[in-house]
Amino acid sequence: MGIGGPVFSTLHGEALLPSYVRSLFKRLAKRAGIAKRVHPHGLRHTFASGLADERVDLRVIQHALGHSSLSTTQRYVDHVCPRAVIDALRNREW
Helix, strand or coil, X not given: CCCCCCCCECCCCCECCHHHHHHHHHHHHHHCCCCCCCCCHHHHHHHHHHXXXXXXXXXXXXXXXXXXXXXXXXXXXXXXXXXXXXXXXXXXXX
């Protein structure tokens, strides 16, 4: 169930080259004064962790990320948004 077309495109609707996007992220991060490594895959992490934070069903996240295996999605979400650890720390009395 593809939506069609690239997420990011040129003014002519053509997909951007991956090398261009990587260099663009590096330049924009430098301009913004971000010293930490910034990479396009970070958008995917942000998207997945946002869905997980909103308690979106794991199968919906699986479909959105294009994973064929639910266990792959579970490992991915656990990596980018370790919910159990975050919840435990939020609920802890300091």
